[in-house]
Amino acid sequence: MSTFVSDFKTRATEKAGDLRHRLVIRTALRSYEIIRDKRKAAFQSWESARQAAAETKWEAVNHLDKHLEALTAKLEARGTKVHWASNGEQAREIIAQILRDKKARCIIKSKAMTSEEIHLNHALEKEGFTVVESDLGEFIVQLRHEPPYHIVFPSMHLTRGEIKDLFQKELGDAPSDSPEELTMVARRVMRQKYITADVGFTGANFAIAETGMISITENEGNARLTAALPKTMITLMGIEKVLPRFSDLALFLPMLATAGAGQPMTCYNTMYSGPRQPGECDGPEEWHVVLLDNRRTELLADAEQRDALHCIRCGACLNVCPIFRNVGGHTYGTTYSGPVGSVITPHLRGLQEWKHLSNASSLCGACTEACPVKIDLHHHLLQNRRNASASEPAFFERLAYQIFGIVANEPLFWSLAKKIGWLTQPLQRALKGSALDPAKAWTKTRDLPPLPRESFKDWWKKRK
Amino acid sequence: MKNEEKALSEREKILGRIREALTVSAPRPRSQGDLSVQASAEPSANHAREWLPLVGASVAEQFSLFAKNAADLKADFRLLASRDELKAALLKLRDAENWQRVASHGGELTDFTCKALGLPVTLTDRGYDIQEMEKCDAGITECDALIAQTGGVAVTSRSAGGRALSVLPPHHVVIARREQLVADLPAAFTMLQSKYSPDFPSMISFITGPSRTGDIERILVLGAHGPKKLTILCV
Numbered sequence: 001m002s003t004f005v006s007d008f009k010t011r012a013t014e015k016a017g018d019l020r021h022r023l024v025i026r027t028a029l030r031s032y033e034i035i036r037d038k039r040k041a042a043f044q045s046w047e048s049a050r051q052a053a054a055e056t057k058w059e060a061v062n063h064l065d066k067h068l069e070a071l072t073a074k075l076e077a078r079g080t081k082v083h084w085a086s087n088g089e090q091a092r093e094i095i096a097q098i099l100r101d102k103k104a105r106c107i108i109k110s111k112a113m114t115s116e117e118i119h120l121n122h123a124l125e126k127e128g129f130t131v132v133e134s135d136l137g138e139f140i141v142q143l144r145h146e147p148p149y150h151i152v153f154p155s156m157h158l159t160r161g162e163i164k165d166l167f168q169k170e171l172g173d174a175p176s177d178s179p180e181e182l183t184m185v186a187r188r189v190m191r192q193k194y195i196t197a198d199v200g201f202t203g204a205n206f207a208i209a210e211t212g213m214i215s216i217t218e219n220e221g222n223a224r225l226t227a228a229l230p231k232t233m234i235t236l237m238g239i240e241k242v243l244p245r246f247s248d249l250a251l252f253l254p255m256l257a258t259a260g261a262g263q264p265m266t267c268y269n270t271m272y273s274g275p276r277q278p279g280e281c282d283g284p285e286e287w288h289v290v291l292l293d294n295r296r297t298e299l300l301a302d303a304e305q306r307d308a309l310h311c312i313r314c315g316a317c318l319n320v321c322p323i324f325r326n327v328g329g330h331t332y333g334t335t336y337s338g339p340v341g342s343v344i345t346p347h348l349r350g351l352q353e354w355k356h357l358s359n360a361s362s363l364c365g366a367c368t369e370a371c372p373v374k375i376d377l378h379h380h381l382l383q384n385r386r387n388a389s390a391s392e393p394a395f396f397e398r399l400a401y402q403i404f405g406i407v408a409n410e411p412l413f414w415s416l417a418k419k420i421g422w423l424t425q426p427l428q429r430a431l432k433g434s435a436l437d438p439a440k441a442w443t444k445t446r447d448l449p450p451l452p453r454e455s456f457k458d459w460w461k462k463r464k
Numbered sequence: 465m466k467n468e469e470k471a472l473s474e475r476e477k478i479l480g481r482i483r484e485a486l487t488v489s490a491p492r493p494r495s496q497g498d499l500s501v502q503a504s505a506e507p508s509a510n511h512a513r514e515w516l517p518l519v520g521a522s523v524a525e526q527f528s529l530f531a532k533n534a535a536d537l538k539a540d541f542r543l544l545a546s547r548d549e550l551k552a553a554l555l556k557l558r559d560a561e562n563w564q565r566v567a568s569h570g571g572e573l574t575d576f577t578c579k580a581l582g583l584p585v586t587l588t589d590r591g592y593d594i595q596e597m598e599k600c601d602a603g604i605t606e607c608d609a610l611i612a613q614t615g616g617v618a619v620t621s622r623s624a625g626g627r628a629l630s631v632l633p634p635h636h637v638v639i640a641r642r643e644q645l646v647a648d649l650p651a652a653f654t655m656l657q658s659k660y661s662p663d664f665p666s667m668i669s670f671i672t673g674p675s676r677t678g679d680i681e682r683i684l685v686l687g688a689h690g691p692k693k694l695t696i697l698c699v
Contacts, residue, residue, distance in 0.1 A: 063486075195594050225631055227627065239482075247650060253649065268675075268690070270667060270669040283666055297485055301481075307493065
């Protein structure tokens with residue numbers, strides 16, 4: 001068993017039994033579904049909007065080369081430097097080289113899951129750069145030296161009391177545990193950082209091929225400030241983020257807000273088409289856009305699951321997933337958690353090491369139903385299970401099913417098995433869940449109902 | 465030179481992998497038998513208007529929708545009858561919040577506003593001192609559009625005094641004209657495209673309410689990093 005599997009199982013077992021964790025997550029997500037459904041109902045047709053979004057993403061992803069070339073040409077025409085990175089190592093080196101060239105010391109970041117994916121902060125800190133996360137949730141988890149718990153709500157697993165203690169310990173400033181006052185602490189800390197940072201770093205929610213723009217969605221205004229004040233700006237985006245037309249945003253921006261947080265629109269939706277242009281009074285002198293592949297093209301090559309690249313990272317599938325709610329975001333051990341993370345991680349990091357995530361699902365389909373771009377998430381989990389067992393069959397499982405097949409097909413064997421089963425019942429009860437029980441993973445937390453003395457078949461025969 | 469060659473080849477490698485992957489085609493998304501869902505062969509975000517939240521046809525309906533949405537977002541929206549009313553509203557804000565200095569940019573409405581306020585002004589047009597702007601009590605800007613459907617405003621680096629003015633001071637005051645009201649998001653995008661294409665301002669921002677966060681226990685707090693207050697005065 002790989003360490004990824006055993007780590008997952010250990011953490012999942014621990015979290016599933018952690019009542020405090022369960023309560024915190026339930027509180028955090030309690031109102032989400034209600035307000036999201038209210039916002040969905042405000043659409044004249046949410047279902048048609050989803051269909052349109054899925055078709056638009058299909059068009060974008062299935063002509064990705066064309067759209068990326070158009071995007072790049074438009075960006076470069078306005079003075080933006082576009083870089084291409086095949087993997088995380090290349091992206092880290094490109095970014096570090098820009099910082100070295102600029103003789104930068106402090107870099108202020110707005111939220112970017114791609115930077116988590118390539119472990120950017122760690123690499124930059126190792127080179128001696130100061131990295132400051134400006135999004136409140138990211139700032140909190142950065143102070144705790146842990147990865148974000150959720151792709152949209154990074155500090156969802158923490159209570160105000162824990163955040164107060166954290167601020168007291170790390171910043172020496174926590175007047176009370178009121179969310180308002182704690183937010184103002186972060187605001188004060190961050191204000192001067194925007195002004196003094198040498199480089200501003202952002203992610204991207206969408207890129208527009210038609211007009212050569214990067215669109216960033218946020219509520220706090222931290223990305224706006226990050227893209228306004230430092231002299232150099234760097235944006236890291238996955239190659240799948242591109243949309244064909246400027247007007248597509250009229251659909252995607254409200255859908256992202258609705259699916260992600262039950263908002264009609266996120267507070268700031270900002271489209272950048274270049275560094276500071278002639279006649280403009282502020283903005284970065286230089287803008288670098290780094291396009292990241294990092295095995296997205298391998299997912300693209302799987303036509304069956306290509307639509308997983310439609311994902312707009314709204315987090316809706318995490319919020320509704322019974323597994324996510326029980327085991328929590330950190331249990332996955334991946335950058336992208338929840339159903340979509342379970343689908344794409346085996347493609348991005350290796351099927352055999354991460355196939356266990358395909359089983360971290362009840363296949364209830366809540367994720368597929370919640371997805372604003374109609375990714376067939378729960379079927380993709382099944383396809384990953386199929387692909388994993390086809391490339392590396394599980395010997396004992398296969399053997400067990402073959403034996404069961406023989407026994408179940410032969411009436412004599414079957415009736416014998418029933419008798420043996422009935423006779424060995426007390427033994428099963430005695431061994432249940434212990435090291436001697438071959439099915440202990442299953443039976444440890446489950447009771448086998450007692451087998452009846454008389455089978456249905458016997459009863460039917462007697463009745464006649 | 466060597467670096468550039470390497471960068472070029474990385475680009476070709478990635479595009480090559482994409483083209484290779486796309487030689488096998490993926491099925492188009494289907495409406496899965498639900499007849500109420502309109503599936504079309506052409507990319508359909510263009511028809512977004514038919515699916516997005518409904519907006520009334522008349523200007524009066526649209527203003528009342530804007531006012532309702534703005535109130536939900538905790539923005540302060542006022543529809544004013546004249547320049548005199550605008551001046552009165554501005555003076556009331558100035559005195560209520562005890563403004564000492566404001567930041568703004570050149571423009572017909574903002575010039576009127578700054579004159580009416582009679583306060584020292586940091587103008588962004590010819591460059592400005594960031595520390596000075598940070599200490600201003602309000603950032604006063606014009607805008608490109610008010611969007612009835614969302615209760616938000618659209619600003620650009622060209623129409624609203626650059627990138628920082630609408631987010632750095634603690635109170636963002638937007639001065640708008642009635643004609644700037646558009647019904648919905650598709651109309652806002654069409655307007656921006658016809659006004660600016662192909663020479664877009666380097667930043668276009670849809671501002672929908674004052675800055676906010678829910679990162680602590682999902683409890684709404686206004687003024688996370690941007691303005692705590694957003695006031696929209698429309699004449």
